[in-house]
Amino acid sequence: MTVSDTLVPYPEAIERYEPVIGLETHVELGTRTKMFCGCTTAFGAEPNSQVCPVCLGLPGSLPVVNRAAIEYTIRIGLALNCTIAEWCRFARKNYFYPDMPKNFQISQYDEPLCTDGYLDVEVNGKTVRVGIERVHLEEDTGKSLHVGGATGRIHGAEYSLVDYNRAGIPLVEIVTKPITGTDADAPVAARLYVTELRDLLRSLHVSDVRMEEGSLRCDVNTSLAPRGASQWGTRTETKNVNSLRSVERAVHFEIERQAAVLDAGGRVIQETRHFHEDTGTTTSGRSKEEAQDYRYFPEPDLVPVAPPRDWVEQIRASLPEAPAARRARLRAEWDMSEADMTALSNAGALDLVADTVAAGASPADARKWWLGELSRRAHDTETELAVLAITPAQVARVAALVAAGTLNDRLARDVIDAVLAGEGAPDEVVEARGLAVVSDDSALTAAVDEAIAANPEVAAKIRDGKIAAAGVLVGAVRKATGGKADAARVRELILERLT
Ligand SMILES: [Zn+2]
Numbered sequence: 001m002t003v004s005d006t007l008v009p010y011p012e013a014i015e016r017y018e019p020v021i022g023l024e025t026h027v028e029l030g031t032r033t034k035m036f037c038g039c040t041t042a043f044g045a046e047p048n049s050q051v052c053p054v055c056l057g058l059p060g061s062l063p064v065v066n067r068a069a070i071e072y073t074i075r076i077g078l079a080l081n082c083t084i085a086e087w088c089r090f091a092r093k094n095y096f097y098p099d100m101p102k103n104f105q106i107s108q109y110d111e112p113l114c115t116d117g118y119l120d121v122e123v124n125g126k127t128v129r130v131g132i133e134r135v136h137l138e139e140d141t142g143k144s145l146h147v148g149g150a151t152g153r154i155h156g157a158e159y160s161l162v163d164y165n166r167a168g169i170p171l172v173e174i175v176t177k178p179i180t181g182t183d184a185d186a187p188v189a190a191r192l193y194v195t196e197l198r199d200l201l202r203s204l205h206v207s208d209v210r211m212e213e214g215s216l217r218c219d220v221n222t223s224l225a226p227r228g229a230s231q232w233g234t235r236t237e238t239k240n241v242n243s244l245r246s247v248e249r250a251v252h253f254e255i256e257r258q259a260a261v262l263d264a265g266g267r268v269i270q271e272t273r274h275f276h277e278d279t280g281t282t283t284s285g286r287s288k289e290e291a292q293d294y295r296y297f298p299e300p301d302l303v304p305v306a307p308p309r310d311w312v313e314q315i316r317a318s319l320p321e322a323p324a325a326r327r328a329r330l331r332a333e334w335d336m337s338e339a340d341m342t343a344l345s346n347a348g349a350l351d352l353v354a355d356t357v358a359a360g361a362s363p364a365d366a367r368k369w370w371l372g373e374l375s376r377r378a379h380d381t382e383t384e385l386a387v388l389a390i391t392p393a394q395v396a397r398v399a400a401l402v403a404a405g406t407l408n409d410r411l412a413r414d415v416i417d418a419v420l421a422g423e424g425a426p427d428e429v430v431e432a433r434g435l436a437v438v439s440d441d442s443a444l445t446a447a448v449d450e451a452i453a454a455n456p457e458v459a460a461k462i463r464d465g466k467i468a469a470a471g472v473l474v475g476a477v478r479k480a481t482g483g484k485a486d487a488a489r490v491r492e493l494i495l496e497r498l499t
Contacts, residue, residue, distance in 0.1 A: 006260040007256040007257055008260045010184075011184075012259070013224075013255050014183060014184045014255070015227075016226065016259065017224040017225060017258075017262065018183065019182070019186040019223070019224055019251070019255050020178045020180050020222075020224075020232050021178070021186050021220065021221060021223075021251055022178050022220075023174075023175075023190060023193060023220055023247075024176075024219040024221070024237075025194065025216065025219075026140075026171055026173050026174075026218075027173075027206070027215065027216055028041075028140060028214070028215040028216075029068075029069055029072045029073075029172060029207055030205070030215075031072065032068070034139070034169055034170065035063075035066050035137070035138075035168050035170040035171075036054055036064060036066065037052050037054035037063070037064070039054075039055055039168065043213060043215075048164055051164045055164065055168030056164060056167075057103070063106065063301055063302060065305065069137060070113070071315060072170070072172070072204075072207075073114065073137045073172050075204050075315055075319065076172060076174070076201065077117065078114075078312070078319060079200055080114070080117035080132045080135060080174070081117040081119075082115055082116060082117030082132060082134075083114065084307060085112070085305075085307075086306060086309070087111075087306045088113055088304065088305050089108075089298045089299065090137075090302050091108055091111070091299055092104045092105075092107075092295075092298075093105045093107045093138075093294045094296075095293075097141065098144060098162055099144045099164075100142065100167070101142065101164055101167055105138060105139060105141065106299050107139070108138060109296040110296075113136055113137055113307075114132075114135035114136070115134050115135075116132070116134075117131075117135070118131050119197060119200070121189065121193050122192065122324070123182065123188060123189045130179055131176060131179075132176060132177070133175045133177045134174075134175050135173070137170060137172055137173075138170075138172075138173060139167070140166050140167065140169040141166065141167055142167040143162070143163045143165075143166050144160050144161070145160065145163065146160045147159055147161060179193075187248040187249070187251040190247050190248060190251045191247045194244055195244055196323070196324070198211075203320050203322070203323050203326075204320065211242050211243055211244070212242065212243070217242065220250045220275075221235045221238075222236055222238070222250075222254035223235035223258070224255060224262060224268070226262070234268040234269070235270065236258070236269075236271055236273050236282075238250045238275050238282050239272055239273070239274055239275070239285065240275055242277070246275055246277060249275075249280045250275045253280055254273075257282070269284075271284055271285060271286065272286050327341055327345065336367070343371060347375055347385060349367075349385055352386065352392055352395075353367055355391075356369070356393075356395045360400060361399040366395065366396070369416075370385060370395065374390070377416075377420060388420060390416065390419045390420055394419055397426045397427065398415055398416060401430065406430065406436050406437060407436065408486075411435050411436070411483060414433070435484065437484055438485050438486060444481075444485060444486075444490055444493060445493065447485065447490075448473070448490060451476040452473065452497065454476065455473060455476065458472045459473070459498055462494070462495075462498040462499065463498050463499070467495065467499070470494050470498075474487055474491050477494075
């Protein structure tokens with residue numbers, strides 16, 4: 001076993017070392033067309049069907065900047081409290097990689113569009129202000145597919161295919177300043193930062209921010225220094241961290257690994273590492289390139305970008321309420337606990353509950369249906385709540401039918417099942433299936449009499465004053481009526497007859 005394979009248990013590692021983390025997040029913008037050409041950006045098309053001379057880098061082709069991508073980037077920069085450059089240029093980042101057709105990437109280097117902002121993140125009841133170093137715009141690369149190996153990686157593959165559909169899609173990189181002082185919470189802080197950033201980006205409508213489809217990607221930097229040291233340690237950069245949970249696990253693992261290296265008197269190597277979802281570990285990738293390796297120079301085929309100030313102010317005025325402010329406002333309006341709000345956020349149900357409340361349901365009812373029954377349905381079918389075939393207005397209608405006594409909870413679940421199965425709106429289902437609660441005495445009396453006749457011993461007990469036994473008869477009546485009987489009224493009718 002080598003030094004790099006051993007780990008120091010997390011609490012011990014934190015006792016002796018202070019972690020500093022940093023995050024570089026790549027966001028694919030949801031523009032209709034690519035960064036420098038008119039090719040569509042739609043996801044999931046046939047490989048190499050969305051390409052043209054510009055994004056394939058053919059000789060003589062010239063790029064033109066996508067205005068919407070500039071606008072989206074300014075939106076992101078303003079939402080992150082950044083300064084928007086009055087004048088900036090794109091740069092060529094030179095490196096050779098098969099999924100990059102031009103052998104350089106058009107990016108931004110020393111003149112990013114947005115600089116020096118921040119994002120506040122709640123970590124275990126404490127506000128951590130994460131500094132934003134820069135937000136810059138670049139183009140995405142294509143995608144390599146390694147065929148024939150066991151792991152899908154290039155090692156062991158027989159051959160590789162490349163798909164350039166993604167090449168040239170606008171990509172925003174958001175780089176934090178080093179995040180210090182989070183101590184044992186560093187892994188959680190990393191996850192919560194990415195979560196907050198994702199929610200913010202979603203609210204700005206600039207990207208669909210799906211980590212599983214790669215439209216939000218994260219590299220996590222971690223370094224450790226002995227407590228009280230005047231200098232930070234050497235950082236590693238962990239790539240391919242493709243879920244929120246993995247962000248936390250990657251930092252956690254790197255802290256335990258680097259502590260072991262330092263304990264043994266070794267030094268942490270500045271390198272790129274790969275995160276492995278199955279084991280929660282990282283392994284060494286390549287040693288990290290320095291900026292000079294990329295031979296950056298200003299992109300000669302593009303004019304500088306100089307967004308007019310009135311345009312920037314117009315964009316600022318159009319920004320939506322920030323997710324954190326919205327959560328605080330809704331929490332107060334709905335009178336919910338912080339834990340309830342967190343549960344709604346984590347389930348992706350905040351907007352659905354807001355829409356259900358707007359359609360007339362009480363916050364408690366909206367929360368109950370979305371986090372209970374509907375979350376179960378989403379889980380069973382492995383889909384997200386938002387794509388279930390029921391609208392917030394329909395959920396509000398079901399809640400109203402329950403509140404009015406037309407449905408009980410069991411019937412309401414049947415109605416929801418039918419709506420999800422495409423049988424129509426709640427009222428149509430109630431009508432078509434005859435699902436309404438039966439509280440009409442004439443319809444219930446016969447069933448009550450039958451239940452009493454069929455259970456003479458129970459009836460005798462009730463006559464003797466053991467009223468609790470009535471539950472058995474209520475159950476029998478409800479069973480006989482397919483769950484539709486109004487339980488409270490049935491109980492009254494039974495007691496009227498037997499006491
Ligand atoms: Zn193109």
